[in-house]
Amino acid sequence: MLYRSTRGNSEPVTAAGAIRLGIAPDGGLFVPAEEVFVNPGELALMAGMSYQQRAVRILQMFLTDFTPGEIGDCVEGAYGAAKFDVPEVAPLEKLDGHLYVLELWHGPTCAFKDMALQLLPRLLPRAAGKVGEDREIAILVATSGDTGTAALEGFRDVPGTRIIVFFPARGVSEVQRLQMVTQEGGNVHVVAVDGNFDQTQSGVKAIFTDPAVIEAIDRQGYRFSSANSINWGRLVPQVVYYFSAYADLLARGEIRPGETVNFVVPTGNFGNILAAYYARRMGLPVGCLVCASNRNNVLTDFIRTGTYDRTREFYRTISPSMDILISSNLERLLYDVTGGDAVRVRGWMEELQANGHYRVDGETLEKIQSVFWSDFAGDPATVETIRRVYRKYGYLMDTHTAVGMYVYERYLEATGDTRKTVLVSTASPFKFNQSVAAAILGEEAVRGKGEFELLEILSRVTGMPVPGGLKDLDKKPVRHTLIVAPGEMKRVVQELLTR
Numbered sequence: 340m341l342y343r344s345t346r347g348n349s350e351p352v353t354a355a356g357a358i359r360l361g362i363a364p365d366g367g368l369f370v371p372a373e374e375v376f377v378n379p380g381e382l383a384l385m386a387g388m389s390y391q392q393r394a395v396r397i398l399q400m401f402l403t404d405f406t407p408g409e410i411g412d413c414v415e416g417a418y419g420a421a422k423f424d425v426p427e428v429a430p431l432e433k434l435d436g437h438l439y440v441l442e443l444w445h446g447p448t449c450a451f452k453d454m455a456l457q458l459l460p461r462l463l464p465r466a467a468g469k470v471g472e473d474r475e476i477a478i479l480v481a482t483s484g485d486t487g488t489a490a491l492e493g494f495r496d497v498p499g500t501r502i503i504v505f506f507p508a509r510g511v512s513e514v515q516r517l518q519m520v521t522q523e524g525g526n527v528h529v530v531a532v533d534g535n536f537d538q539t540q541s542g543v544k545a546i547f548t549d550p551a552v553i554e555a556i557d558r559q560g561y562r563f564s565s566a567n568s569i570n571w572g573r574l575v576p577q578v579v580y581y582f583s584a585y586a587d588l589l590a591r592g593e594i595r596p597g598e599t600v601n602f603v604v605p606t607g608n609f610g611n612i613l614a615a616y617y618a619r620r621m622g623l624p625v626g627c628l629v630c631a632s633n634r635n636n637v638l639t640d641f642i643r644t645g646t647y648d649r650t651r652e653f654y655r656t657i658s659p660s661m662d663i664l665i666s667s668n669l670e671r672l673l674y675d676v677t678g679g680d681a682v683r684v685r686g687w688m689e690e691l692q693a694n695g696h697y698r699v700d701g702e703t704l705e706k707i708q709s710v711f712w713s714d715f716a717g718d719p720a721t722v723e724t725i726r727r728v729y730r731k732y733g734y735l736m737d738t739h740t741a742v743g744m745y746v747y748e749r750y751l752e753a754t755g756d757t758r759k760t761v762l763v764s765t766a767s768p769f770k771f772n773q774s775v776a777a778a779i780l781g782e783e784a785v786r787g788k789g790e791f792e793l794l795e796i797l798s799r800v801t802g803m804p805v806p807g808g809l810k811d812l813d814k815k816p817v818r819h820t821l822i823v824a825p826g827e828m829k830r831v832v833q834e835l836l837t838r
């Protein structure tokens with residue numbers, strides 16, 4: 340299986356090549372050049388498999404230059420009991436007659452990013468070996484909170500790698516910030532950027548494609564790669580959990596074979612919902628993909644109108660991991676729905692870069708709307724949803740999942756589509772405990788209380804244990820204090836790599 344760039348100006352590469360590079364040299368994103376299908380018989384077999392077995396099955400279809408043994412080893416290391424606190428890895432909770440919550444936050448950093456970032460650090464060194472890369476890999480990451488923490492944890496002390504994570508200084512939750520700035524490991528660097536996530540992500544992308552920086556770090560003995568969802572090695576493990584959720588529904592007799600299921604996905608960078616789209620393309624019986632945005636509702640507007648316009652106010656919200664106005668992975672969707680028209684995709688991306696907006700044609704929009712539906716939730720609606728769901732079901736959701744829940748309710752009202760639906764829960768409520776505690780206990784009860792006092796209170800009130808990865812974070816020494824302007828990111832990368 341070869342991978343092509345969405346912008347059409349880079350040579351096709353193998354899966355190992357795509358994972359090693361992270362982003363295509365022409366600035367595009369790698370996508371599979373061939374289609375892969377899972378037939379209904381295989382889906383039925385998956386119902387009887389563990390998460391790990393399902394993962395091996397799906398990964399083998401895409402990573403054709405890895406041996407089954409290599410994939411099996413990576414999967415065992417990634418999803419074992421040492422890493423995930425439940426044997427199911429991605430458990431499915433039933434909320435009511437037709438709504439299920441897919442909990443993707445049982446890994447070490449308590450967010451869905453662990454699902455891919457426990458695996459990628461195992462794939463990447465092998466990928467480098469396969470393409471004959473003998474230099475160290477310098478992994479650059481832009482994060483609005485969750486990717487950074489998961490990437491640091493996944494790559495820490497992985498031989499042959501260095502990782503530099505950039506995060507917006509005031510754009511992550513306090514728990515997310517502490518997870519990053521206290522991160523241990525001999526190969527990790529964490530840098531706060533005095534800007535928002537879009538500036539941070541654009542800064543990182545500019546470094547990847549800057550010939551002068553590439554040459555400079557080459558002399559220093561490094562090659563760049565990415566642990567963001569622009570890297571194909573981040574997306575393919577995310578496809579697995581959509582199959583796994585469907586297989587669990589089959590195994591429990593909640594659906595009949597072939598029955599279509601909807602997925603609701605809170606998303607900012609469009610990677611998580613794109614993985615669901617790929618699962619659908621592979622034959623998973625998926626009806627509608629409901630794209631849930633927060634107040635930074637650029638995706639909602641795009642899916643409704645066909646105009647993508649990032650020239651709008653950027654809001655800091657209580658669902659900070661989705662505070663994004665430039666959704667990288669939309670590029671892969673556009674490539675797919677235009678039948679692989681790299682010229683058109685490149686044109687739209689150039690317009691976005693130059694003017695901050697583009698508009699797709701009617702046919703492209705129609706194809707997108709035949710699969711996706713979208714709405715958004717502001718902060719007050721998010722808080723109210725956490726409170727209401729907790730009272731009604733005794734189920735505690737984080738702010739991002741609550742955005743998804745609110746949008747699902749709007750979808751039901753608008754369409755009356757009562758098919759079985761899976762709400763993708765992207766983070767533990769304990770990562771956003773200030774907002775979550777205020778939602779269920781009231782503002783008064785949390786006023787003046789510190790983050791870690793609130794962790795304990797939330798745990799006591801709900802009976803949920805504080806996740807191991809978040810305990811005692813406030814007692815760990817702060818190891819990373821660097822803060823830079825967006826314009827200084829290139830220099831800082833080169834400096835850090837000389838140490």
Ligand SMILES: N[C@@H](CCOP(=O)(O)O)C(=O)O
Nearest residue numbers: 482483484485486567568660
């Ligand atoms: N929401 C993300 C932003 C980066 O997204 P990614 O999926 O491309 O890594 C975060 O939490 O950092």
